[in-house]
Amino acid sequence: xxxxxxxxxxxxxxxxxxxxxxxxxxxxxxxxxxxxxxxxxxxxxxxxxxxxxxxxxxxxxxxxxxxxxxxxxxxxxxxxxxxxxxxxxxxxxxxxxxxxxxxxxxxxxxxxxxxxxxxxxxxxxxxxxxxxxxxxxxxxxxxxxxxxxxxxxxxxxxxxxxxxxxxxxxxxxxxxxxxxxxxxxxxxxxxxxxxxxxxxxxxxxxxxxxxxxxxxxxxxxxxxxxxxxxxxxxxxxxxxxxxxxxxxxxxxxxxxxxxxxxxxxxxxxxxxxxxxxxxxxxxxxxxxxxxxxxxxxxxxxxxxxxxxxxxxxxxxxxxxxxxxxxxxxxxxxxxxxxxxxxxxxxxxxxxxxxxxxxxxxxxxxxxxxxxxxxxxxxxxxxxxxxxxxxxxxxxxxxxxxxxxxxxxxxxxxxxxxxxxxxxxxxxxxx
Numbered sequence: 345x346x347x348x349x350x351x352x353x354x355x356x357x358x359x360x361x362x363x364x365x366x367x368x369x370x371x372x373x374x375x376x377x378x379x380x381x382x383x384x385x386x387x388x389x390x391x392x393x394x395x396x397x398x399x400x401x402x403x404x405x406x407x408x409x410x411x412x413x414x415x416x417x418x419x420x421x422x423x424x425x426x427x428x429x430x431x432x433x434x435x436x437x438x439x440x441x442x443x444x445x446x447x448x449x450x451x452x453x454x455x456x457x458x459x460x461x462x463x464x465x466x467x468x469x470x471x472x473x474x475x476x477x478x479x480x481x482x483x484x485x486x487x488x489x490x491x492x493x494x495x496x497x498x499x500x501x502x503x504x505x506x507x508x509x510x511x512x513x514x515x516x517x518x519x520x521x522x523x524x525x526x527x528x529x530x531x532x533x534x535x536x537x538x539x540x541x542x543x544x545x546x547x548x549x550x551x552x553x554x555x556x557x558x559x560x561x562x563x564x565x566x567x568x569x570x571x572x573x574x575x576x577x578x579x580x581x582x583x584x585x586x587x588x589x590x591x592x593x594x595x596x597x598x599x600x601x602x603x604x605x606x607x608x609x610x611x612x613x614x615x616x617x618x619x620x621x622x623x624x625x626x627x628x629x630x631x632x633x634x635x636x637x638x639x640x641x642x643x644x645x646x647x648x649x650x651x652x653x654x655x656x657x658x659x660x661x662x663x664x665x666x667x668x669x670x671x672x673x674x675x676x677x678x679x680x681x682x683x684x685x686x687x688x689x690x691x692x693x694x695x696x697x698x699x700x701x702x703x704x705x706x707x708x709x710x711x712x713x714x715x716x717x718x719x720x721x722x723x724x725x726x727x728x729x730x731x732x733x734x735x736x737x738x739x740x741x742x743x744x745x746x747x748x749x750x751x752x753x754x755x756x757x758x759x760x761x762x763x764x765x766x767x768x769x770x771x772x773x774x
Contacts, residue, residue, distance in 0.1 A: 366433045366441050373430025373448040380423035380455050387463070388416045394462040395469035400477075400608040409604075410469055415462035422455035457726065464733040475725050476609040480617060482746075483721030484682065485510055485692070487620045488675020489699025490706060490713035491627055495668035496542070497708055498631060499661045500644040500766040504560025505545055507696025508567035509669055512537040513676020515571040518687040519579070521589035521680075530589055530681050531615075531674060538673015539666050541567060546665035550658045553770035564696070572689045579687060587686040592616060592677075616675075616682045623671065628710040640664060644764035647771040657771045672696075701750050707761050723749040 398409035429448030433441065461470045489506040496503035516537035521530025545563055548554040579587035595618070597611040610621070631637035639660060642650040647657045679691050698720060705719070706712025723746035 364436055367436055369441075369445055369448075370430045370433030370435075373426050373445075373452070374434065375430075376452050377423045377425075377427030377430060377448075380426070380452065380459075381420055384416050384419040384423065384455075384459065388419060388459060390416060392416060392462050394418065394458045396461075397469040397471050398473055398604055399471040400473040400612075401604045404602055413458070415458055418458045419455045422451045422458070425451035426455065460730050461733070464730070468733040471729070473605060473608045475722075475729055476605065477612070478725040478728070479718060479721040480609055480613070481682075481721070482724040483717035484616050484620050484678045485675045485695050486699045486702050486717035486720055487624065487714060488671050488678070489696055490702040490717055491623055491710060492538075492542070492668040492672035492675070493700060493703040494627065494631075494706075494708055494710055494713060495640075495664050495671065497703070497767050498644045498764055499640050499664040500647060500764060500769065500771070501546065501549055501661055501665050502556040502560065502768040503542070503545070503665070503668065504557050504700065505541060505563040505567075505696075506672055506699045507692055507694065508560075508564040509538040509541045509672035510676035510679070510692045510696050510699075511564075511571055511690070512541050512567050513673035514679040514691060515574070515676075515687050516673070517677030518587055518589045518680035518685075522586055522686075525590065527590045527592060527681055531592075531677055534677035534681070535670040535674040538671070538676060539669035542665045542669030542672070545669075546662040550661050550665070550770070553772075556768050568690060571687070575687060575689055583686055589681045589684075589686065591684045592681045614682060616678050619674070624710045624714045631710065641764075643771075644766055647766050647769075648774075651771075651773060657773070661771075698747070698750055704761060705750075708763060720746050720750055 392415040393412040394415045395410060395412045397411075398407075401407060402409040426448045429444045429451070432444050433448070457470065489510055492506055492509060493503050513534035517530040517534030519530075520533040521527050524530070541563060545556075545559060548559055549556045575587075592614040594612075594614045600611040601607045603611070610617075631640060639650060639655050642653075643655060643657050643660050651657050676692070679685070680687050685691075699717075702713055702716035702720060705716035706714070727743065727745040
């Protein structure tokens with residue numbers, strides 16, 4: 345292990361010179377940490393406090409779950425942690441790069457959050473459980489979309505059409521749930537709609553070997569046009585009959601839902617929250633612990649070798665792509681049934697492309713995709729919360745915050761990643 349580590353370090357220095365990825369991130373954290381300390385002393389008064397609150401716990405047990413922290417002291421301590429992580433990374437030690445980076449940026453974000461709460465115009469405390477539960481809800485369509493991407497790309501098929509699959513699920517879920525008055529019919533048809541889109545993707549990509557990236561973009565535009573046309577012709581004229589879906593069922597798990605912090609986030613959810621968490625671990629287990637998963641990964645990495653062992657490469661790819669559509673279509677229903685809203689044109693607003701970024705951040709792994717989606721959801725919820733409490737941060741910056749966080753995560757934090765070797769390459773049996 346030592347020899348490999350030394351060899352990798354030498355190779356990294358040869359390729360990148362002194363300024364390795366670790367040192368670059370370290371310098372950024374040092375600059376951010378020092379700037380935060382200076383900003384704290386310049387803008388935050390010595391007697392200023394930031395209030396925090398466990399809102400769900402307070403409602404459930406009737407406790408006084410609100411406390412105030414000295415804002416300047418908290419900001420400085422968190423900035424010191426960020427600076428310390430930066431100094432550690434600046435030494436060029438790559439072994440704990442991910443851990444040190446996460447700690448450093450988490451401390452920096454928390455410092456900014458304390459500053460924003462202490463500087464807000466209103467007296468609202470930071471509702472921790474509200475923010476965490478909202479982060480999971482905001483992450484739900486990304487989790488489903490990224491899982492669909494995992495199933496496709498682990499099989500060797502690029503899925504750029506996640507946006508269209510989510511949109512188709514949102515449309516059909518709202519339409520059929522409203523027409524039948526049954527939320528379960530809406531959920532099933534949403535999943536089927538997503539699968540129909542990926543079935544077309546699989547047929548053209550696997551059977552006719554169409555360029556998969558171009559095909560995904562075209563399918564997104566096709567679904568956008570079809571749903572927009574049907575919305576104008578059907579839903580817009582009579583929304584009460586065709587575009588007023590019932591809300592998704594919600595359940596609170598007895599006892600577990602009352603655990604402070606994690607209870608409201610994980611155990612007091614709608615059906616979408618429970619299904620998302622179950623699917624993440626189910627797909628992880630199937631991919632890495634079953635013969636089907638071994639064949640899927642073999643098809644995505646080395647289809648020729650899989651073929652010689654009797655695996656029907658293109659058939660397996662087609663089935664997995666169709667199954668991925670069920671996941672993405674179900675996730676699309678979050679926008680309508682899950683949010684208690686009617687369908688609107690292009691209501692997915694690019695979430696399918698963010699799911700692709702989450703897929704890369706998660707390194708084509710179900711658990712990594714979950715963490716990447718939660719990162720986006722947390723940034724999105726923090727932006728909304730700060731806007732509500734009257735933060736001095738400009739609203740335009742808060743709106744772009746989740747997308748900015750995703751770009752930074754993809755471009756600067758995850759380092760070099762490798763997609764499955766046969767991803768996007770049609771297989772022609774010799």
